[in-house]
């Protein structure tokens with residue numbers, strides 16, 4: 268399913284950015300875009316991208332559900348990207 272119509276990026280593409288054990292795998296939607304060599308345009312999809320990443324992490328068991336340092340970091344608000352960036 269396409270989640271970013273501006274860049275024609277699917278949920279599968281965003282999930283695939285987590286397919287690594289590298290510590291620098293994306294934690295934010297902006298980082299996932301960078302992994303895909305893209306940048307968001309209008310930003311309408313960012314909430315959905317965050318949700319896709321959160322669900323993928325939960326499905327993979329890469330997060331404890333709120334009790335670890337990573338969960339605290341993921342819970343911090345992520346600054347909105349401006350279309351002009």
Ligand code: FES
Nearest residue numbers: 271273308309312
């Ligand atoms: S829908 Fe993703 S940047 Fe516009």
